[in-house]
Amino acid sequence: MRKEEKVKYLFLLPSVALVLSFVIFPLIYSVFLSLTNWQIGRELSFIGLSNYLKIFTDFRVLNSLEFTLKFIALTVPIEAFLALGLALLSQKSFTGNKVFRILCILPFFASPIALSYLGITIFYEEGGPLNNILSLIGVGKIPWISNPTYAFLSVSLLDIWQWTAFLYVIFLAGLESLPKDIYEAAMVDGASGWRLFKSITLPLLLPIITTGVIFKVIESFKVFDLIYALTGGGPGISTESYTMYIYKTGLRFFRMGYAASLSLILLIILSILLMLAMIRLRRVYEV
């Protein structure tokens, strides 16, 4: 091998080392841990697939998966709809358009944990700003944190406020990249605004929308910090997400083996989702 070829491998080495240390090794070690019953104060012993079998009978796993799926089902479509609407609005020419775009993006830069603590103030039931406004307009106090249904809504509202910005950026970039000549041709043919959207914008933007939604679904599966401070997973376990349960199992109860198995199940679920989405995208692009 020539000297120049050897040097390029040297440049690759740091990245490879990082990936091996922080991705590959933890993955392999997690698989190993998931087949053991390692807990603090106990010797590590091999128990095969027992941890995986326990998952099916653990009511907290089923509860947390149910919450996570409901959370995704509520927040992702709303965020996609709002983001698309804001992106389309940003395409129009009006005074203050640039400021408008900046305001739409800003929420994404808020730290989720800080937002969660801010939520405690906003949703404070005995005199927080939201309930004060609602009382003024005659709606009355809403139990934002103390009622399971409203607690779910509170978490969802915070997520929608923050992550609409993420999808907005993706959709706006997509819209900016669409070819203008197709629109010009369609307008010459007399197409209305709605027809332009339905027949040109949406089909062309669909791959980008799908990509954005997939990213958001994957991110939503990992929701943790918003819930941690605001509700702590309560009332009861009504807002306990799957990742929150993994965190408690591994780092509160120190049942590392079981926590590893829960994590791998999440990895499998997300991998299947990603694979299905990639297949779909490939079909769309091939067409």
Added chain:
Amino acid sequence: MKERKISRRDALSTAAKVAIGVVAAGVIAGIGGYYAGSQVAPAKTVTETKTVTAPGTTITVGAATVTEKVTETVTKTVTVTGPLTTPAVRFEGATVTVACMAGGPEGPHSSVLYYFKDEWEKLTGAKLNVIEIPFGELHEKVLTDAITGAGVYDVAKICATSLGDLVVGGYVECIDDYMKDPRFPKWDPAHVPEPVRRCVTWGGKWYGIPNDCDGIYLYYRRDLWEDSYNREEFKTKYGYELPDPPKTWDEVRDCAEFFNGWDWNGDGEPEYGLCQSLKVAAQAWFKYLAVAACYSVLPGPVVDRYHNVFHFDPETMEPRINKPGPIKGLEMLIELKKYGPEAMIGWDIGPSWDFFVTKGKAALTWDWGDIARMAQDPKRSVIKGKLGAAPLPGSYEVWDEENKTWKRFDRPIRCGNILGCDWFYVILKHSKNKEAAYHLCAWLSAPEQLFKTVTVIWGSGVDPGWRIHFPPEISEGWGLGNLKEWVTVGGYDERDAKAFLKAVYEQYFKSDTFLEYLKIPGASELMDSLDIHINEALVGKRSAKDALDACARDWERIVEERGKDQMKKWYQESIGYGLPIKIKPD
């Protein structure tokens, strides 16, 4: 005038003489200071006189019955010799890193370290590094540091629930030898209530340096209780005098209902009967146990299978959390919840304390000693001088698991508690500065620092319970404290201080039994299960019985997974199984 010239030789010679003189003076001063500081103090003699009456004997002489009673006056003389001042031990160059609950420079537990940091560093030459960790993460961060051997922390101020995991894993230092070492500051184990001592020991060995004496007490608005209008109205409605203080939870319920929903403070808004912190993953389960204990812990002379135990059957490790006693406790909590704001379900201690102390919108609460201290802060309290305090209410009935029935008493049976974390210091095994670490912890638990901690440091989060805290007039002569200092130094209202200290003393030393502290490995997971199921019952998702049945099933699973035999052994060790229960002070 002629200029006087000094030669270089003369200048150097003078400078050298001055320098030598200064050094010599410094050495002499240092030696003198050392001896002055560590001189043997004169012997201190304390004389206590007690009158003891023995039941005596009854004999029959002919038709007469003679009963002999023996009365003795006992004088105890205690002589203290030896150095009373802290020995001058130096740890130059050492840094002691302490992990404690995050509270900032004026918040619980961290404020103590910041307050005393400069003084201790000056005393020892070592450095103190404080690392604050949020309450919910403290257990896992300390344990992770210990398990991985990262060695970031030398000392941790931990919650008692963490001790089992740390001891069983071999992560903390046994301090028996340090306690005997004359180089270190002295703190007297006999000056701490027995339940607090049990929190910091395991298998007869000391692992923690006690500091906080967490306990939950009943607080009420004394001004409302003293109002004659309220007293008359209460008697008319309920048929008995407004209880001052309430002695059972039924009385608390009646009082909370009476004061709920009307404007008793003239602010134009209706007030509440009570307030509480019932948020999941926060303090709700402590507040539940405070109510449930009196229905569940049957008093007796010894910690045996059916007396003075709460969580498990010590012989079989069958959970007892779903027995009639704890169920009745949860039903009572659900009932009490009606007389407070609905928002309580989402409150941790901050909003609850704010509601009672700063807004003054609740008539009653039960909480830690922080309430008594915060109530004295003129910047944020509207209830200074209006605080009533009492040990937690009791019950006329306690569940008797042996006979599967309610055992009735002719007076309320009170179950004392050390609920809360009972924060204490442990030295981590991997610490490279163990002696400096122990010196710090022992010094912080010495009487002078302890008194300042509970009086001067407003937000210390440390509750009284040591002998130095109690004035003798409140503690049947046992205490070594001074009520006037609570007022002048601590800034307390005198009546508030008296009520509070009396409540603390009675809770620790005049209860009929005590709620054991669960500190076995896995305690965190067990309490997490209790926490979420209590919350389900409070929001109406399950009945009290269903919630605690679900909790009991969780506990069975957790015990099985961790090894029932091993858990049984640890549980028996942790509760002092077979030992006599000790409530009276030494």
